[in-house]
Amino acid sequence: xxxxxxxxxxxxxxxxxxxxxxxxxxxxxxxxxxxxxxxxxxxxxxxxxxxxxxxxxxxxxxxxxxxxxxxxxxxxxxxxxxxxxxxxxxxxxxxxxxxxxxxxxxxxxxxxxxxxxxxxxxxxxxxxxxxxxxxxxxxxxxxxxxxxxxxxxxxxxxxxxxxxxxxxxxxxxxxxxxxxxxxxxxxxxxxxxxxxxxxxxxxxxxxxxxxxxxxx
Numbered sequence: 001x002x003x004x005x006x007x008x009x010x011x012x013x014x015x016x017x018x019x020x021x022x023x024x025x026x027x028x029x030x031x032x033x034x035x036x037x038x039x040x041x042x043x044x045x046x047x048x049x050x051x052x053x054x055x056x057x058x059x060x061x062x063x064x065x066x067x068x069x070x071x072x073x074x075x076x077x078x079x080x081x082x083x084x085x086x087x088x089x090x091x092x093x094x095x096x097x098x099x100x101x102x103x104x105x106x107x108x109x110x111x112x113x114x115x116x117x118x119x120x121x122x123x124x125x126x127x128x129x130x131x132x133x134x135x136x137x138x139x140x141x142x143x144x145x146x147x148x149x150x151x152x153x154x155x156x157x158x159x160x161x162x163x164x165x166x167x168x169x170x171x172x173x174x175x176x177x178x179x180x181x182x183x184x185x186x187x188x189x190x191x192x193x194x195x196x197x198x199x200x201x202x203x204x205x206x207x208x209x210x211x212x213x214x215x216x
Contacts, residue, residue: 020189024160028186086138152184
């Protein structure tokens with residue numbers, strides 16, 4: 001996957017990038033996404049929510065360069081042409097989890113099949129990173145489906161140069177006539193501001209509302 005270099009001297013974000021990188025400043029925001037229509041359609045079609053959530057999140061991340069900007073291991077600054085999801089799966093028998101990744105496609109049926117294939121192969125395999133050769137252009141997604149949290153934050157103290165987004169979903173809940181899914185987005189302020197976080201949440205809601213456009 002192509003990694004596009006950023007020429008710092010021509011980058012209008014450079015002052016913000018250097019300031020917040022030096023400050024080691026990340027932030028997270030939690031919001032409820034209305035999935036009433038989405039969940040109804042998923043149930044009608046026999047499709048699981050978690051891969052649908054992964055699909056929506058990855059599609060939005062790939063739509064915005066800010067979410068794909070990172071520092072490679074050698075310190076090179078740039079952005080990936082696209083990212084693919086690295087996500088956690090839960091093992092109910094011993095209450096542990098594993099992390100796997102799946103090839104992404106903008107066509108949901110293609111991605112859903114890729115997800116199903118990976119689950120068939122890895123769902124019973126124990127360990128942390130159980131699918132080998134994790135691509136550089138991957139970003140983390142996780143789920144805490146046991147609690148409808150109102151806030152969530154990860155403290156990655158030993159890696160302040162990690163710039164890619166971290167997304168976590170929670171347990172959906174009923175509120176009046178709506179079904180709400182709490183989601184947490186954590187980003188590095190060096191590459192993302194509140195504006196970008198709000199765009200992420202807005203577009204996630206739009207994909208949920210307009211799910212019939214991409215489910216078929």
